[in-house]
Amino acid sequence: MSDLASNLDKLASILDRYRNTGLSNLIDGKSCPSVTGRTFETASPVDESVICSVARSNDADIDAAAKAAKGAFPAWRDTPAADRQAILHRIADAIVDRAEEIALCECWDTGQALRFMSKAALRGADNFRFFGDRALSARDGQMLPSPTLMNVTTRVPIGPVGIITPWNTPFMLSTWKIAPALAAGCTIVHKPAEFSPLTAHLLAEIAHDAGLPAGVWNLVNGYGEEAGKALTEHPDIKAIAFVGESKTGSMIMAQGAPTLKRVHFELGGKNPVVVFDDANLDRALDAAIFMIYSLNGERCTSSSRLLIQETVADAFEARLIERVNKIRVGHPLDSTTEIGPLIHKVHFEKVTSYFDTARREGATIAAGGSRHGDKGWFVNPTLFTDASNDMAIAQEEIFGPVLTMIRFSDEEDALAKANDTPYGLTGYIWTNDVTRAMRFSHQLEAGMIWVNSENVRHLPTPFGGVKASGIGRDGGDWSFDFYMEQKHIGFATGQHKIPRLGA
Ligand code: NAD
Numbered sequence: 170m171s172d173l174a175s176n177l178d179k180l181a182s183i184l185d186r187y188r189n190t191g192l193s194n195l196i197d198g199k200s201c202p203s204v205t206g207r208t209f210e211t212a213s214p215v216d217e218s219v220i221c222s223v224a225r226s227n228d229a230d231i232d233a234a235a236k237a238a239k240g241a242f243p244a245w246r247d248t249p250a251a252d253r254q255a256i257l258h259r260i261a262d263a264i265v266d267r268a269e270e271i272a273l274c275e276c277w278d279t280g281q282a283l284r285f286m287s288k289a290a291l292r293g294a295d296n297f298r299f300f301g302d303r304a305l306s307a308r309d310g311q312m313l314p315s316p317t318l319m320n321v322t323t324r325v326p327i328g329p330v331g332i333i334t335p336w337n338t339p340f341m342l343s344t345w346k347i348a349p350a351l352a353a354g355c356t357i358v359h360k361p362a363e364f365s366p367l368t369a370h371l372l373a374e375i376a377h378d379a380g381l382p383a384g385v386w387n388l389v390n391g392y393g394e395e396a397g398k399a400l401t402e403h404p405d406i407k408a409i410a411f412v413g414e415s416k417t418g419s420m421i422m423a424q425g426a427p428t429l430k431r432v433h434f435e436l437g438g439k440n441p442v443v444v445f446d447d448a449n450l451d452r453a454l455d456a457a458i459f460m461i462y463s464l465n466g467e468r469c470t471s472s473s474r475l476l477i478q479e480t481v482a483d484a485f486e487a488r489l490i491e492r493v494n495k496i497r498v499g500h501p502l503d504s505t506t507e508i509g510p511l512i513h514k515v516h517f518e519k520v521t522s523y524f525d526t527a528r529r530e531g532a533t534i535a536a537g538g539s540r541h542g543d544k545g546w547f548v549n550p551t552l553f554t555d556a557s558n559d560m561a562i563a564q565e566e567i568f569g570p571v572l573t574m575i576r577f578s579d580e581e582d583a584l585a586k587a588n589d590t591p592y593g594l595t596g597y598i599w600t601n602d603v604t605r606a607m608r609f610s611h612q613l614e615a616g617m618i619w620v621n622s623e624n625v626r627h628l629p630t631p632f633g634g635v636k637a638s639g640i641g642r643d644g645g646d647w648s649f650d651f652y653m654e655q656k657h658i659g660f661a662t663g664q665h666k667i668p669r670l671g672a
Pocket of ligand 1: 342438638
């Protein structure tokens with residue numbers, strides 16, 4: 170049996186569990202349908218077939234979940250850090266045990282290739298272990314004495330938080346937000362993307378089985394404009410951690426304003442990979458291809474703009490075209506596949522509309538630029554050349570396997586083009602001149618920069634964007650800055666004179 174056939178077999182037996190029951194919500198430790206009983210269907214981008222029904226929740230479901238999270242908060246906040254650490258480790262262990270099941274579901278629900286999703290599931294386990302271990306020191310404070318006061322600081326969890334996640338690598342991204350929130354002592358209401366609810370369900374199931382007390386982790390499915398909006402507006406929810414599009418972030422900020430929500434946003438990007446002529450061009454080529462065509466290009470940190478120095482551009486372009494044409498598009502559960510289908514029809518139409526945009530703007534479609542097959546939302550990996558930085562294909566986030574190549578003359582020109590977008594998530598610089606690398610990375614407007622490397626995530630480092638790419642940082646201790654409040658307590662030494670009014 171080919172590995173595709175055997176993976177499809179395994180998937181069928183996993184999905185059998187949900188075919189009749191559908192995906193419910195998890196509120197206060199209980200599995201429940203939406204209050205109205207309404208559902209929607211989730212479909213696979215591979216063949217457009219319906220996977221199962223999903224609870225379509227509204228403000229009443231969110232209210233029940235927020236109340237459960239509020240009720241569970243004091244006990245979870247006061248649970249010893251070592252106990253929270255132990256539970257987070259149990260969740261990590263269960264993710265490892267069920268990694269294959271998670272990866273198969275993720276691929277079928279999102280169209281991502283198995284070769285990447287197997288690793289993404291395990292990265293989810295790493296997130297729980299990493300933040301679980303940090304639970305022990307999350308509340309440590311400082312001693313900041315002054316002549317008359319012994320000042321101390323401590324950190325306390327902010328309260329119940331809302332976590333809203335997108336459909337791209339949804340399992341890993343959910344763990345990336347939920348693990349630090351739980352480690353800090355917050356309780357959560359998670360609203361996963363309507364297009365990829367399967368693995369959020371598995372994750373909540375795992376957490377429940379790991380012995381998490383009822384109400385600590387609540388899962389509410391539904392549409393963004395219904396359940397998502399209600400979550401951002403709920404007065405018991407103290408903060409919203411959101412990953413998604415920049416324009417949704419802006420809506421959430423407005424929706425959360427009346428209740429003064431703290432927000433953390435991981436948003437879109439149009440990230441440059443800047444290749445100078447003195448770079449190791451073989452490695453630069455591998456990294457540029459990997460960073461845009463892996464994960465179907467549905468990746469916030471993708472290097473969707475290639476800025477290449479004119480002196481080496483022709484040769485680099487020829488090698489790029491050859492390689493892009495060889496990328497294997499296919500069934501996501503086939504282990505040889507490098508690109509699977511895009512998430513859904515509307516997104517497919519958005520991505521493919523840029524093929525016409527590129528033609529209209531006068532760029533060349535040097536590879537791809539077409540649908541792949543006639544079923545499912547597959548596109549051929551695409552390369553636009555002869556592009557300038559002011560074109561829509563260079564400014565807007567396409568969020569698919571589509572690379573726009575732009576030439577530059579010198580460092581000054583490269584920097585001006587690199588910074589000339591509304592976004593500022595990541596940047597990738599390829600040069601063997603270390604002084605230039607330092608100068609350029611200092612001036613590049615991005616939250617994360619890699620020099621002579623693709624994006625290699627290291628959990629203790631800060632992750633986040635500037636400009637339209639985000640607000641706040643995750644990773645290391647930065648995550649706790651969001652999920653916790655700093656508290657100052659001053660103990661008087663009795664040595665200062667207290668002003669006496671009315672004496
Ligand atoms: P999206 O903004 O459409 O949806 C994200 C989530 O927000 C979904 O759960 C959706 O239901 C919800 N939502 C939509 N409208 C809402 C509203 N009015 N109120 C509350 N919630 C609402 O994003 P998407 O299309 O699912 O994801 C792709 C986007 O995410 C891309 O722009 C990508 O760059 C970005 N992203 C960023 C990062 C990062 O780390 N910066 C990581 C992954 C994805």
